[in-house]
Each structure stands twice: as structure tokens, then as C-alpha cells.
Amino acid sequence: MSTTGTTRVEVRRGAYHDSVTLMRVSRSLAERPDVAEAMAAMGTDLNREMFGRMGFAVPADAGPNDLVVAVRTARGAPGRALDDAFRALDELLRRPAETGAFGAQEPARTAAAAARRTGAGLALLSVPGPQVFAEAMDALDAGLNVMVFSDNVPVEQEIALKEAAARRGLIVMGPDCGTAVVGGAGLGFANAVRPGPVGVVAASGTGAQQVMCLLDAAGVGVSHVLGVGGRDLSPQVSGRSALAALAALDDDAATELIVVVSKPPAPRVAGLIREAARRLDTPVVFALPAPGEDDLTAAVERALAALGRPVPRWPRWPAPQPPVPPGRALRGLFVGGTLRDEAEAIVRESLPPAAGHALLDFGDDAYTRGRAHPMIDPTLRLAAVAEHAADPACGVLLLDVVLGYGAEPDPAAALAPALAAARADRADLAVVVSLCGTPGDPQGRDRQVAALREAGASVFASNAEAARHAVGLLRGLGEGVPDE
Amino acid sequence: MSDARPRLGGLLTREPRVVAAGVGVLAEALAQQAVPVEEVDWRPAPEESLPALNAVLGDPRRADANARAVGRMLSARPHLVDVRPASEVLGLEPGVFLHAGPPLEWDRASGPMRGALMGAMVLEGLAGTPEEAERALARGAATLEPCHHHGAVGPMAGVVSPSMWMLVVQDDEHGGTACCSLNEGLGKVLRYGAYGPEVLERLRWMGAVLGPLLRDAVRRHGPIDLVGLIAQALQMGDELHNRNRAATALLVRELGADLVAADAPRAHVAEVFRFVAGNDHFFLNAAMAAAKAAADAARGVPGSTLVVAMARNGTDFGIQVSGTGDRWFTGPAQMPDGLYLGSYGPADANPDIGDSAITETAGMGGFALAAAPAIVRFVGGQVPDAVAATRRMYEITLAEHPVLQIPLLSFRGTPAGVDVTRVVRTGILPLIDTGIAGREPGTGQVGAGLVAPPAGVFADALAALAAAVPRGPA
Incomplete structure (x- = not known):
């Protein structure tokens, strides 16, 4: 047993791994009981700086194409701890490959070929948008339903794919479909929710996540969530996938009620969908948040009423907030587009216009070109938190945190310290968080809530309630919510 | 209303089983939920071929045309x-x-x-x-x-x-x-x-x-x-x-x-x-004659991307495709990679030559290498190499041969019917077994080995297929 921790920095030349994989590897290494600190990253300038800050000396010739792995063992760790950690690293970096007779089978190179091996019924495609059409069309030919997570797909390709799917009795979910749940499997960004009677048709990913999380909080589960892509209800695409999804859910024995979640569709398409919904045997509730319409929370409450289920008090975890001086502005920093839009609608109808309020969506194309979605890579929003907190005109920070499969493994780990730092510099800054998640999510909702609250944020399960609370703070109402 | 056939291919009633191409975390998220997921080793298609690829994949005739063409090839007797x-x-x-x-x-x-x-x-x-x-x-x-x-x-x-x-x-x-x-x-x-x-x-x-x-x-x-x-x-x-x-x-x-x-x-x-x-x-x-008869049965199906001939004249490698009639798409014949007889070596070899690649066209030869362990020294010496070579060909073919089977692969049908679009998408080229001729006239055989077509012939064929796609109503 050594008494102090030991350190090893290893450079693997030309061994490329993507940043998401390496983030996960770093975390797994750091979580080992004998390891105090660990990082695995490509040797970019930014990462080299990070290694330096952690006290690791990276060889000068390690470049952006080299993998750098640094591990420091915990005090008192056994001598073999470093070797064990690096052995674990090899395991973590290994691409799993099926071993068949006469050597491992090389992975399939197309979705259709992969499906032929396993008998899969669904292809989840997240390749770059300009490349997705061929892959999706081939998958449809192979009899697969297709979920297209990718964005930047031309609308005429979307229409061609959806027509091809219709001819084959299949569905294309997407493009730009972030969320689906099929037969209990969460696809893309999806929360761990209980099975139940509500089927969701969603043209909005975070909208669907909000609905399924609130239902879950009310003790009601979902049968399936069929995403259709943000453009499905546009005049050009004309709800092709939404209509297929409605018909499929109507036919589904497990589905007793259907909720349609979307940003407000084009009026002609909305008419088409409502007309189709009227012809179904299954009742349909619309959740189309817009100024003057029900917000998502109210729509979920209508769904509960239709099911004859009680509406609970939506979970909230308030923290003391400072009084906000008059004239200050609301800054909303969102990763969910629909959550942002819903909050904006609430702000617009409650606050006088043009008071410097700004609500940003970091999941917008402008922020994601060449970057992972902010639900995976929080870097840009974290920078914005610091920036807006430093702006004296900013009175309330309103943020969403979206948990679930596919999202970053511990969002509070980076966000809570950022919020705490903002509050340390600005005692007059109020912070409100809309937290979309369930107790079963891999990030642990309650652990996330505790960390965010510890950092000074008031946390709400309902995005609409979070937005209203932020508005109330700006109007000088209350320093928190009295009833907790 | 309930159809006899389950909607969406049974998507909502069967146990979920997924294939995933693209961002690794999305596949991992499924694995985390214990959902069976097969990850695709996806690689981008060449940028310059994308417009043609999209046009051909979007051709509503293609799926049926290919089914018909490859069906004719495989049902030939x-x-x-x-x-x-x-x-x-x-x-x-x-x-x-x-x-x-x-x-x-x-x-x-x-x-x-x-x-x-x-x-x-x-x-x-x-x-x-x-x-x-x-x-x-x-x-x-x-x-x-x-x-x-x-x-x-x-x-x-x-x-x-x-x-x-x-x-x-x-x-x-x-x-x-x-x-x-x-x-x-x-x-x-x-x-x-x-x-x-x-x-x-x-x-x-x-x-x-x-x-x-x-x-x-x-x-x-x-x-x-x-x-x-x-x-x-x-x-x-x-x-x-x-x-x-x-x-x-x-x-x-x-x-x-x-x-x-x-x-x-x-x-x-x-x-x-x-x-x-x-x-x-x-x-x-x-x-070869059997393969030629089978491949010819698949010719001339409009919209089909099936390769019906691969052939070399010692100077050019050419392919013909069902949907583009008798047109040849040619590129330079490549040098085979192989083993040499006696004192001959690569310097004595002529570029790829012969119509015998008709056997690969119809699902034999290099495509059936896993059936022939005795000649695996042409592919690196190990039986797993031959098995891997055959398995790789399933990635670019439209079908598995209903009659020709490979014992080592549990009697799976040989990969049959090269699809131009799959070759361009995956970058995997057909694997062709070949003899090697001496480059000087009069020499005779100097060796045997493996060879691949020049990739350009498939890109050219794809462009011609794209040009032949009828313009649909806008």
C-alpha cells in the first residue's frame, strides 16, 4: 500500500475516439474507487490546458490526433491500481463486435444489412443530414421503420421518405426527431417512464419529454411516443407521419388516449389532423402551446381528466431567491426548443414587451452546426450562464435541464457549480430551473434537483410553472414558493 | 379498425429491436435499457456521388426493379x-x-x-x-x-x-x-x-x-x-x-x-x-457459361441497379448494369494481388484480364470464398480471412443465393447480385478471384490471386442510373 497517489500519462498516437465516447470513458475511470482523477481526451490545445489544470504533464509532442489518457490514483490505493485502471481503459475503448464462427464478424456497413443480421424492425439514424436519405430509403426497402434523429435534411427528401414509408405500411419518425418511445424502448432523448395507457404523437422532442414526465409524475404511463419530426405538420409535409402515427396508435390495444404534441401547426394541417383525430375510436388531446392556448402542463391536465385520473400538484423544489429590483430582465437559456417557446409565450402574455427579456434555444441549428446537441455537450450554454450572470441588466436566469437516456450523464455536475458561481458574484440574481425528468432516469432526478437547489436554483417539474415563477420574481412577487 | 397485417410492421407490438447508424451515444442509450441494438459501422458516401445516390435511391421503380432483376438471376436454371x-x-x-x-x-x-x-x-x-x-x-x-x-x-x-x-x-x-x-x-x-x-x-x-x-x-x-x-x-x-x-x-x-x-x-x-x-x-x-446465362436473364430491367456483367480485357475493367442496357462503364484494369508461380513476380504480371468475373457477378468465385478453405492462401492464409471476405460481400449484394450455399456459414446462401448503390455507399468493392497472366505476349500464366474493380466504374454507372430516373411530378 502506497501512501500517496501515483500518476501516469499515456499518449496513444493516432488513436481517434469521438469526444462523447471519451467523456464517458473519463467518467468511468474517475469513478473507480482507487482513482482520484482521470481524463481521456484527444490532445487538442483546449484539452492540454485542461490536463495542465488537473496537474498532469502532457508530453509536448502530443497533438490533436493523439489520445491522451491521464490517471492519478487515490491516496492509499494499492500499487496495481494504475495498471488496473489502464486495463479498464482498454476495455472501455474496445468496440464491441459479435464473435461468430471463424472470427468476429465485421460490423455491418448499412442499416439494412445490420437489420438482416438481427431481424430488427427499426432503424435509428443519426448520420449527417445530407447523407441520411440513402440510408433511410434503403432501410425502408428492407422493411424497417425509420427514426431520423439527424437535422439538415431537405424537405423534398423528407416528403419522398414519408411517401415511400406510406407505400410500405411503415413510418418515418423525423427528420430532426429527437424523442421516441417504442415498446418501452426510449430512442434518442427519452425519459424512463412507466408503461401505461397514453400514446403520444410528437412533432416536438422536448415537448414530448415534458408530457411524458408530467404524466409519469401523475402516476400515468405511456404506451408509445411516436416522434414525427419538427416539420411534419408544416404545409409541405402535411402531417404525413402524424397521420400514420395516429392510425397506428388507434389500432394499438395498449393505447387508451392519444396526446398530440407540437408547436402550433399550419392551420390547414391542424385542420387535417383534427379531422383525422375525430374519426378515431381513441380520444385525442391536443397539446399545441401558443399564446392564448393551453400550455403543455394544462394539456396534460386535460389528458388526466379525460382518463379520469386526479391532477397532482406538480413537483417543485423551491430555494430562497433574492428580491429582483424593478426593471431587470429575464434571460432564458434553453436546450429544449419547445420548452423555450412555451416559456416565451408565458413571458409575452405576462410581461410588458421590449424590456430586454431574451429566451435562447441552444438546440437551434445555429448553435449545433458541427457540435453535439446541448443536451449532450453543455459547453456553449455554460458559457452563456456566466455571460448573462455578469450582465447587471439580468434579473432572473431561467434554464431547462432535460434528463433521460441519451442526454449527458450528469448535467448538474457542470451546471450547479456554474450557477453557484453566478450567485456568488451576483447576490441579487434569481435562478429558476425547469427540470424535465423522472426518478427512473439514469441521471437520477432527485440527485440532480438536490445539486441544483444547493446551488441556489428553484426547481420545477412543470416548465410552465417555472416560467410563471420567473415572471412572478420579475414582478417582485415573493422570494420563493411559500408552500414548501 | 384492424387490418390482418400488423400496422408499421408490428413496431408497436413486437419486442423492440433496433439498428443504429451515426452517433454512438444513441446506441449506447439503448444498450443501457437492455434493448437489443446492432450498431452500423457507417461511413459517409463520397460527397460527389451524393446527388446521384439520392436520385437513384429515390427512384420509386428501384426496389421492385431490383427484386425482379435479381429474382430472374437467381431463378435461372x-x-x-x-x-x-x-x-x-x-x-x-x-x-x-x-x-x-x-x-x-x-x-x-x-x-x-x-x-x-x-x-x-x-x-x-x-x-x-x-x-x-x-x-x-x-x-x-x-x-x-x-x-x-x-x-x-x-x-x-x-x-x-x-x-x-x-x-x-x-x-x-x-x-x-x-x-x-x-x-x-x-x-x-x-x-x-x-x-x-x-x-x-x-x-x-x-x-x-x-x-x-x-x-x-x-x-x-x-x-x-x-x-x-x-x-x-x-x-x-x-x-x-x-x-x-x-x-x-x-x-x-x-x-x-x-x-x-x-x-x-x-x-x-x-x-x-x-x-x-x-x-x-x-x-x-x-x-462461367452458367453464370452468364443467369446474369443475362437479369438484363434490361429499367430502374434496376444490379450489376449484370463484370469483365476485363487486360486494359480496361468494365461493368454493365441491368437498368442501363448494354452500356459499359469502364476504368483501368487493376493489378492483381496474389501468389506467383516459380520465379515470376509482380513485375511480370499483366493487369487484370478475363470474363471469368461473371462468376462473382452471379454469386460465386470471390463471393463464395468461404466455401473454399483450400485456397485461402490467396487471401492471407487463414480460414477466417476467407469467411470475412464472403461476409463482406453480403454488404454490397441484393440477395442470398437460394441454391448455392456455404457450409461454413451454416449453409447460408452465397452473397449474390452486386448493387451499384451499395458499392458506392459503403466503398466496399467486389472481391474477384483471378489468374494472373504474364504481361509479355507468349508468356502464359504467372500466378493467381485477388483483384478489385476500379471504384470509378460504379460511380459512373450510378451517374448513368441517376440520369435515367424519370422525372416525377414535382
Whole structure:
């Protein structure tokens, strides 16, 4: 047993791994009981700086194409701890490959070929948008339903794919479909929710996540969530996938009620969908948040009423907030587009216009070109938190945190310290968080809530309630919510 | 309302089973939920091919056209029905010579092609010596046409002259016919570009003895089901391109009684048996004719991206595609990678040559390498390499052969029917087994190995397929 921790920095030349994989590897290494600190990253300038800050000396010739792995063992760790950690690293970096007779089978190179091996019924495609059409069309030919997570797909390709799917009795979910749940499997960004009677048709990913999380909080589960892509209800695409999804859910024995979640569709398409919904045997509730319409929370409450289920008090975890001086502005920093839009609608109808309020969506194309979605890579929003907190005109920070499969493994780990730092510099800054998640999510909702609250944020399960609370703070109402 | 068929292919009722291409975390998130997920080793298609790829994948005719084309190819039932001289069966006139691969002129012909044409000129009595033949050919004294333009195929140089005897194959299912010359054996032979006296003497014997005896035997026997015979040979360690030992033995067994029963001198019958017994590749030409008949059945289906011919003339590698008619897409023939005989080495090798890649076109040869462990030294020496090679071909093919099966893969059908779009999307090129000819005319065979087509021919074919997509209503 050594008494102090030991350190090893290893450079693997030309061994490329993507940043998401390496983030996960770093975390797994750091979580080992004998390891105090660990990082695995490509040797970019930014990462080299990070290694330096952690006290690791990276060889000068390690470049952006080299993998750098640094591990420091915990005090008192056994001598073999470093070797064990690096052995674990090899395991973590290994691409799993099926071993068949006469050597491992090389992975399939197309979705259709992969499906032929396993008998899969669904292809989840997240390749770059300009490349997705061929892959999706081939998958449809192979009899697969297709979920297209990718964005930047031309609308005429979307229409061609959806027509091809219709001819084959299949569905294309997407493009730009972030969320689906099929037969209990969460696809893309999806929360761990209980099975139940509500089927969701969603043209909005975070909208669907909000609905399924609130239902879950009310003790009601979902049968399936069929995403259709943000453009499905546009005049050009004309709800092709939404209509297929409605018909499929109507036919589904497990589905007793259907909720349609979307940003407000084009009026002609909305008419088409409502007309189709009227012809179904299954009742349909619309959740189309817009100024003057029900917000998502109210729509979920209508769904509960239709099911004859009680509406609970939506979970909230308030923290003391400072009084906000008059004239200050609301800054909303969102990763969910629909959550942002819903909050904006609430702000617009409650606050006088043009008071410097700004609500940003970091999941917008402008922020994601060449970057992972902010639900995976929080870097840009974290920078914005610091920036807006430093702006004296900013009175309330309103943020969403979206948990679930596919999202970053511990969002509070980076966000809570950022919020705490903002509050340390600005005692007059109020912070409100809309937290979309369930107790079963891999990030642990309650652990996330505790960390965010510890950092000074008031946390709400309902995005609409979070937005209203932020508005109330700006109007000088209350320093928190009295009833907790 | 409930249909008999489950909606969305049973998506909402079956246990979820997913394939994932793209961002790794999304597949990991499924694995985290214990959902069975197969990750695709996806790679981007070449940027410059994207517009054509999208046009062709978006062609509403494609799926049905491919199903029809590959269905015709795989349901073909080629039978060996006759053996006849090329002058009779193809109507070949004196002075006309067929050759392997896409169209070629003397000026661009490689060494082995020139050597074979020179030998054939002498064989036909159109020149007294090879040198005289060379001068005549350089003057343009002969007409050169691809075998493929006459429903025929020929291995290596593939030179066919009017007096040469041809195996005649008829497709019982679709009615087509195809021909291939008789195999001369290995070493110094015309198809590898040799034209010495022993080469011509053997060809004369084949015309005088072997051809007529085979004709009589086949006619006496009646049609021989080649697909059935090939299927057996695959299970006996042949892949029907670089290994034909089992198939040759099966054919001799099949024809033996009828060869003996014919009214021929006993010495001639013995010569025929001795010749075929000494030539492990005798059946190759029958396999090629069978493959040609099957591939031709798949021709001319509008919208189909199925490759119906891969062929090399020693200078160019060419492919033809079902949806683009008889048009050739050509690029430079590549150098094979292989093992060399005796003191020969890569410097002695000619670029890829021969129509024998018709076997790969129809799901044999390199595509069936896993069936032939005896020749795995061509692919790195280990059985797993051969298995991996065959498995890789499933990525670019439209179907699995219903009759030709691979024991090592639990009797899975061979990968059959190369799809132009899959080749372009994946960058995986068809794997072709091949003999290697000496680059100097007159040399003969110098080795054997593997070769791939130039990637550009598939990009060009894709562009032509895209141009042929009818413009739909906007």
C-alpha cells in the first residue's frame, strides 16, 4: 500500500475516439474507487490546458490526433491500481463486435444489412443530414421503420421518405426527431417512464419529454411516443407521419388516449389532423402551446381528466431567491426548443414587451452546426450562464435541464457549480430551473434537483410553472414558493 | 379498425429491436435499457456521388426493379445442352475474333490479349506465323468484338475464333442461352497469351477430338443441371473460379458413361479422360457459361441497379448494369494481388484480364470464398480471412443465393447480385478471384490471386442510373 497517489500519462498516437465516447470513458475511470482523477481526451490545445489544470504533464509532442489518457490514483490505493485502471481503459475503448464462427464478424456497413443480421424492425439514424436519405430509403426497402434523429435534411427528401414509408405500411419518425418511445424502448432523448395507457404523437422532442414526465409524475404511463419530426405538420409535409402515427396508435390495444404534441401547426394541417383525430375510436388531446392556448402542463391536465385520473400538484423544489429590483430582465437559456417557446409565450402574455427579456434555444441549428446537441455537450450554454450572470441588466436566469437516456450523464455536475458561481458574484440574481425528468432516469432526478437547489436554483417539474415563477420574481412577487 | 397485417410492421407490438447508424451515444442509450441494438459501422458516401445516390435511391421503380432483376438471376436454371464450334453456334465468320472484357482495339490491347489473338490467327490459318499474325492484326486485318456482345464469355484473354468448340448452356427457366469455350488447362495456354507450337497443337486436338466427343456425350446424356452441380461443388470445397476441382470431377462422373458409350476410338476416349483429369479448371468454363446465362436473364430491367456483367480485357475493367442496357462503364484494369508461380513476380504480371468475373457477378468465385478453405492462401492464409471476405460481400449484394450455399456459414446462401448503390455507399468493392497472366505476349500464366474493380466504374454507372430516373411530378 502506497501512501500517496501515483500518476501516469499515456499518449496513444493516432488513436481517434469521438469526444462523447471519451467523456464517458473519463467518467468511468474517475469513478473507480482507487482513482482520484482521470481524463481521456484527444490532445487538442483546449484539452492540454485542461490536463495542465488537473496537474498532469502532457508530453509536448502530443497533438490533436493523439489520445491522451491521464490517471492519478487515490491516496492509499494499492500499487496495481494504475495498471488496473489502464486495463479498464482498454476495455472501455474496445468496440464491441459479435464473435461468430471463424472470427468476429465485421460490423455491418448499412442499416439494412445490420437489420438482416438481427431481424430488427427499426432503424435509428443519426448520420449527417445530407447523407441520411440513402440510408433511410434503403432501410425502408428492407422493411424497417425509420427514426431520423439527424437535422439538415431537405424537405423534398423528407416528403419522398414519408411517401415511400406510406407505400410500405411503415413510418418515418423525423427528420430532426429527437424523442421516441417504442415498446418501452426510449430512442434518442427519452425519459424512463412507466408503461401505461397514453400514446403520444410528437412533432416536438422536448415537448414530448415534458408530457411524458408530467404524466409519469401523475402516476400515468405511456404506451408509445411516436416522434414525427419538427416539420411534419408544416404545409409541405402535411402531417404525413402524424397521420400514420395516429392510425397506428388507434389500432394499438395498449393505447387508451392519444396526446398530440407540437408547436402550433399550419392551420390547414391542424385542420387535417383534427379531422383525422375525430374519426378515431381513441380520444385525442391536443397539446399545441401558443399564446392564448393551453400550455403543455394544462394539456396534460386535460389528458388526466379525460382518463379520469386526479391532477397532482406538480413537483417543485423551491430555494430562497433574492428580491429582483424593478426593471431587470429575464434571460432564458434553453436546450429544449419547445420548452423555450412555451416559456416565451408565458413571458409575452405576462410581461410588458421590449424590456430586454431574451429566451435562447441552444438546440437551434445555429448553435449545433458541427457540435453535439446541448443536451449532450453543455459547453456553449455554460458559457452563456456566466455571460448573462455578469450582465447587471439580468434579473432572473431561467434554464431547462432535460434528463433521460441519451442526454449527458450528469448535467448538474457542470451546471450547479456554474450557477453557484453566478450567485456568488451576483447576490441579487434569481435562478429558476425547469427540470424535465423522472426518478427512473439514469441521471437520477432527485440527485440532480438536490445539486441544483444547493446551488441556489428553484426547481420545477412543470416548465410552465417555472416560467410563471420567473415572471412572478420579475414582478417582485415573493422570494420563493411559500408552500414548501 | 384492424387490418390482418400488423400496422408499421408490428413496431408497436413486437419486442423492440433496433439498428443504429451515426452517433454512438444513441446506441449506447439503448444498450443501457437492455434493448437489443446492432450498431452500423457507417461511413459517409463520397460527397460527389451524393446527388446521384439520392436520385437513384429515390427512384420509386428501384426496389421492385431490383427484386425482379435479381429474382430472374437467381431463378435461372442453366443446363449444359450441347458442345458446338463457334462458327455454328455463334455464326462466327473467318476473320472475326471474340475477346474478353469491354470493347478493345489492337492498339490498346495488352500483351496476353495480343498473344492470344496472334495464336488464334495462326490456328485459323489466317497467318503462317505469330509474327505475321501480329503485323496483320496491327493493320486491322481482323474484327475484334467482346464475347459479351454475343451471349458468350471467355476466361482470361477470352479469345474465341470460329473453329473453337463452345459449351452451350440453356436457361430452362427464362429460355436464354450462353456459351463459353473449352478450358485448355494451366500454364502455357492461349488464354494466358501463349501461342507456341504446343499451344496450337493442343487447340487443334481440342477441335478434332475433345469437342466432338464432348458433343456426343452431352447429347447422349441429355441436359446437365449446372446449378445443381455447382451447389454440390460448393459443398465440396470449390468456389467455382480459382478452384474447380470438385466440379470438374462431378462433371466427369456425370458424363463418363456417355463418353465411353460413344462410338469413338478407345484411344481418343482415354485422351479425353486424361486431359480432363489433368485440368482442375476444366469446369470453370461451364460455371462461367452458367453464370452468364443467369446474369443475362437479369438484363434490361429499367430502374434496376444490379450489376449484370463484370469483365476485363487486360486494359480496361468494365461493368454493365441491368437498368442501363448494354452500356459499359469502364476504368483501368487493376493489378492483381496474389501468389506467383516459380520465379515470376509482380513485375511480370499483366493487369487484370478475363470474363471469368461473371462468376462473382452471379454469386460465386470471390463471393463464395468461404466455401473454399483450400485456397485461402490467396487471401492471407487463414480460414477466417476467407469467411470475412464472403461476409463482406453480403454488404454490397441484393440477395442470398437460394441454391448455392456455404457450409461454413451454416449453409447460408452465397452473397449474390452486386448493387451499384451499395458499392458506392459503403466503398466496399467486389472481391474477384483471378489468374494472373504474364504481361509479355507468349508468356502464359504467372500466378493467381485477388483483384478489385476500379471504384470509378460504379460511380459512373450510378451517374448513368441517376440520369435515367424519370422525372416525377414535382
